[in-house]
Amino acid sequence: MKNTIADLISTAVKTLQDAGELPAELSPTIHVEHTKDKSHGDFACNIALMLAKPAKQNPRKLAELIVAHLPESDKVEKVDIAGPGFINFFQSAANLWSMLDEMLTRGKDYGRCTLGQGKKVLVEFVSANPTGPLHVGHGRGASFGSAVSNLLAAVGYDVSREYYVNDAGRQMDILATSVWLRYLEHHGATLTFPRNGYKGDYVKIIAANLASAHEAAFVQPIDSVMSDLPQDETEDGQGDKEAYIDALIARAKSLLGAEHYDTVHAFGLDDILQGIKDDLAEYRVVMDNWFSEKSLVSSGAIAHALEVLDKAGHTYEKEGAIWFRATAFGDDKDRVLVRDNGQTTYFASDVAYHLNKFERGFEWIVDVLGSDHHGYVPRVKAAISAMGKSPEQFTAMLVQFATLYRGSERLPMSTRSGEFVTLKDLYDEVGIDAARFFYVMRKNEQHMDFDLELAKKQSNDNPVYYIQYAHARVCSVLRQAEDKGMAFDQALGQRHLSLLTSSHESTLLTKLNQYSDRLRAAGNNAEPHMIAHYLLELATDFHSYYNAEAFLVEDEALRNARLLLISATRQILANGLELLAVSAPSEM
RNA sequence: GCCCCGAUAGCUCAGCUGGAUAGAGCGUCCCCCUCCUAAGGGGAAGGCCACAGGUUCGACUCCUGUUCGGGGCACCA
Numbered sequence: 001m002k003n004t005i006a007d008l009i010s011t012a013v014k015t016l017q018d019a020g021e022l023p024a025e026l027s028p029t030i031h032v033e034h035t036k037d038k039s040h041g042d043f044a045c046n047i048a049l050m051l052a053k054p055a056k057q058n059p060r061k062l063a064e065l066i067v068a069h070l071p072e073s074d075k076v077e078k079v080d081i082a083g084p085g086f087i088n089f090f091q092s093a094a095n096l097w098s099m100l101d102e103m104l105t106r107g108k109d110y111g112r113c114t115l116g117q118g119k120k121v122l123v124e125f126v127s128a129n130p131t132g133p134l135h136v137g138h139g140r141g142a143s144f145g146s147a148v149s150n151l152l153a154a155v156g157y158d159v160s161r162e163y164y165v166n167d168a169g170r171q172m173d174i175l176a177t178s179v180w181l182r183y184l185e186h187h188g189a190t191l192t193f194p195r196n197g198y199k200g201d202y203v204k205i206i207a208a209n210l211a212s213a214h215e216a217a218f219v220q221p222i223d224s225v226m227s228d229l230p231q232d233e234t235e236d237g238q239g240d241k242e243a244y245i246d247a248l249i250a251r252a253k254s255l256l257g258a259e260h261y262d263t264v265h266a267f268g269l270d271d272i273l274q275g276i277k278d279d280l281a282e283y284r285v286v287m288d289n290w291f292s293e294k295s296l297v298s299s300g301a302i303a304h305a306l307e308v309l310d311k312a313g314h315t316y317e318k319e320g321a322i323w324f325r326a327t328a329f330g331d332d333k334d335r336v337l338v339r340d341n342g343q344t345t346y347f348a349s350d351v352a353y354h355l356n357k358f359e360r361g362f363e364w365i366v367d368v369l370g371s372d373h374h375g376y377v378p379r380v381k382a383a384i385s386a387m388g389k390s391p392e393q394f395t396a397m398l399v400q401f402a403t404l405y406r407g408s409e410r411l412p413m414s415t416r417s418g419e420f421v422t423l424k425d426l427y428d429e430v431g432i433d434a435a436r437f438f439y440v441m442r443k444n445e446q447h448m449d450f451d452l453e454l455a456k457k458q459s460n461d462n463p464v465y466y467i468q469y470a471h472a473r474v475c476s477v478l479r480q481a482e483d484k485g486m487a488f489d490q491a492l493g494q495r496h497l498s499l500l501t502s503s504h505e506s507t508l509l510t511k512l513n514q515y516s517d518r519l520r521a522a523g524n525n526a527e528p529h530m531i532a533h534y535l536l537e538l539a540t541d542f543h544s545y546y547n548a549e550a551f552l553v554e555d556e557a558l559r560n561a562r563l564l565l566i567s568a569t570r571q572i573l574a575n576g577l578e579l580l581a582v583s584a585p586s587e588m
Numbered sequence: 589g590c591c592c593c594g595a596u597a598g599c600u601c602a603g604c605u606g607g608a609u610a611g612a613g614c615g616u617c618c619c620c621c622u623c624c625u626a627a628g629g630g631g632a633a634g635g636c637c638a639c640a641g642g643u644u645c646g647a648c649u650c651c652u653g654u655u656c657g658g659g660g661c662a663c664c665a
Contacts, residue, residue: 518604
């Protein structure tokens with residue numbers, strides 16, 4: 001509807017320009033918005049105020065000129081000029097009513113649009129290192145990423161969802177070594193666990209599974225494992241935990257041999273990755289693809305990317321390493337691609353990964369990242385430009401951290417230390433609907449406090465139930481209508497929509513009518529929280545209406561008109577909730 | 589030191605890409621079930637939109653600076 005009005009105004013402005021009443025060189029962006037106050041109509045436009053100065057005209061007079069040249073439309077009842085020169089549009093009742101009809105006919109598809117023009121977009125999110133189960137810190141990225149994906153799909157993009165699996169590199173070696181040490185303990189060895197190892201209990205479980213699958217195949221005498229190692233970091237800060245864990249990794253590799261080491265490595269990875277997949281599936285996050293970092297090496301993608309950069313002349317050698325000249329593309333400093341020991345860096349993998357995304361035919365690349373990765377964005381953008389791709393086709397959406405509290409106590413969220421609340425623990429306790437809604441209610445760049453106690457204790461006060469309750473109430477009314485032999489007759493209701501004259505009814509109608517614009521805006525800005533807040537407003541209007549008027553009245557014309565209105569409300573609630581992957585129960 | 593994000597009611601947060609009188613939930617205080625689910629509704633109180641400048645017909649919104657929080661600045665991943 002906003003677009004319709006914008007078109008009307010645009011036509012009027014053009015007419016005025018052709019008539020020489022307005023300077024022809026003006027090309028104003030027409031901004032139509034929903035009004036806050038009903039006396040201002042349904043939509044308002046500030047175009048006259050915007051144009052007043054460049055056109056050198058009084059804004060009110062200009063508004064009058066524009067209004068006089070607006071084309072006729074059966075969607076608009078009345079146009080007013082108010083205040084300093086706002087043009088207020090009153091929507092025609094017939095138009096509102098036809099919307100209701102459309103909501104029921106199009107059903108689940110109502111509100112979807114073609115803004116994205118079928119453009120292929122890849123949304124990468126979560127992508128947590130597979131060194132431990134997902135914890136509540138990952139929940140926000142998971143909730144936000146999947147909601148954004150759904151939103152983009154709803155406004156017409158061809159969306160693929162992907163998880164980048166960091167299955168190569170040092171962190172995975174640390175995990176493999178941690179598993180192996182726990183495995184040795186399982187077989188009776190006594191040892192002091194490295195300070196920098198993964199200490200979570202899940203590692204012990206993996207080790208036990210490893211022991212039952214391979215029995216004692218990987219047992220080595222503990223003395224040979226622990227002899228001649230550098231000192232681990234102690235309580236008082238002596239020693240070096242990094243050097244120690246690296247030495248242990250090297251020891252594991254040499255004692256086990258490549259084949260056995262890989263078995264242990266893969267065992268830990270598979271176990272954790274499967275857990276992540278299960279948790280996400282249960283949390284209603286469906287990935288289209290799991291992209292392995294390791295595969296970038298085996299497929300030659302890294303070599304390919306390095307070659308592309310090199311051919312473009314954006315690499316150089318210094319101190320035995322190969323560098324990318326990121327500073328030429330706006331980054332703070334140049335970045336190492338290949339270390340002096342010949343190994344490629346994580347950054348090299350990521351350059352290759354992003355090039356690969358483009359080469360797979362995606363026209364828009366979206367990375368949903370934790371805010372701790374922000375410093376990383378400029379260098380990825382730089383690499384994309386350097387490889388001849390357009391940096392405009394890459395968007396990094398940063399999700400700020402959620403700080404976890406239990407009451408007033410701040411909780412640690414470290415995979416390494418093993419002290420964290422898993423995502424599964426969270427949704428098992430507060431419920432998937434509540435958890436998802438809670439995360440997505442806040443806009444992504446807002447820091448959020450997540451108080452576990454509050455979320456658990458007050459799960460009934462969670463706004464998600466308020467919305468779901470509205471949906472369930474409509475379902476219940478419709479069920480009872482049927483039981484009483486007053487089954488909803490849509491056609492009859494349609495013919496009597498003019499009976500919907502109460503203020504609650506017009507408020508609800510107006511709110512329903514806003515859905516498609518709000519969805520479009522939410523999709524355009526990739527801001528799912530706008531949907532969450534819209535649904536809260538809609539539920540509020542509905543509950544208020546519910547308490548003010550009876551639906552199952554004797555007058556069948558009025559009754560069916562009202563049932564039509566609340567059926568449309570139910571549909572919109574269901575559509576909005578589905579975008580957030582929150583269920584819409586028919587009874588509670 | 590540099591970079592990113594934030595600061596709005598007692599608390600947690602919205603404010604729709606500069607508009608008309610700044611909103612909601614929780615909490616506090618009143619009131620409403622012989623009636624479609626009270627997981628609901630109606631009302632009250634509660635604000636120097638961190639601070640200071642600037643741009644504008646108009647600023648919570650944009651710009652600059654300051655203060656205070658969160659995060660980041662590797663030949664780690």
